[in-house]
C-alpha cells in the first residue's frame with residue numbers, strides 16, 4: 623500500500639497494487655514457465671522473459687474491489703469457460719457473457735493511467751482518459767466511447783502453434799493507428815488466454831462495429847471467430863516477428 627490519489631475516484635487514500643491485464647493471467651504464465659511470463663515484442667529485441675506483471679499503485683481499496691468484482695472476475699470466469707468450450711468441443715460459437723465490453727474498456731483505461739512499462743504503448747489524451755473514466759462511472763455512455771472485439775487465436779500453418787501454446791502468450795496492448803472514413807482512430811490489440819481482444823477508440827461507425835465478433839455493451843453473447851496469427855494485415859508485422867522469435871526460442875529450448 624502507498625498513499626496517493628486514486629486514479630478512478632480521485633480521493634486521497636492508501637492505494638492498492640493494481641493490474642490492467644488481470645494478475646491471474648500472469649500468475650498462470652509464471653507457473654507454466656518456471657516463473658516467467660513471455661511478452662511478445664516487435665523489432666529486433668528478443669521476446670522478453672520477465673516476472674513483470676505490469677502493476678502500479680492505481681486504485682484505492684474500494685475502487686480496486688469494485689473493478690475486480692464488476693469487471694475482472696466475470697471476464698476471467700467467462701474467458702475460462704469459453705476457452706474450455708473451444709478446447710473440448712471445438713465450438714467457437716456463442717456463450718453468455720456479462721461485462722466483457724466493460725472489462726476491455728477498463729483494462730485499456732487502467733493501462734493508460736498506469737506507469738508500468740508493459741503498457742507504454744497505451745496513451746490516451748487527457749480528454750479521452752476523462753471521457754472513458756466518466757463512462758466507466760456512467761455505464762450508459764460506455765457504448766459511445768469504444769468498439770470492442772474478441773477472436774480466438776489460431777494458427778493454421780503446418781506444425782504451427784498448438785492451442786495450448788497459444789494460450790500461454792500474453793501480449794500487452796499494442797497500438798495501431800488508422801483512419802476510417804476520414805476519422806483518426808487508435809486500435810489496441812492484446813492477447814491473453816488464447817484470445818485476441820481489440821478496442822477501437824473512438825468507436826467504429828455502424829455497421830462495421832456491429833459485426834458479430836464485436837462485443838457490445840448490451841449484448842450478452844459473443845462469437846469469437848478464429849483469428850489466424852499469420853493472416854491479419856494490421857497486426858501481421860508485430861505478431862509475425864514476435865511469434866517467430868518465440869517459436870525459434872521454443873524450438874531451441876525443446877531441441
Ligand SMILES: [Zn+2]
Nearest residue numbers: 628631682685
Ligand atoms: Zn478510488
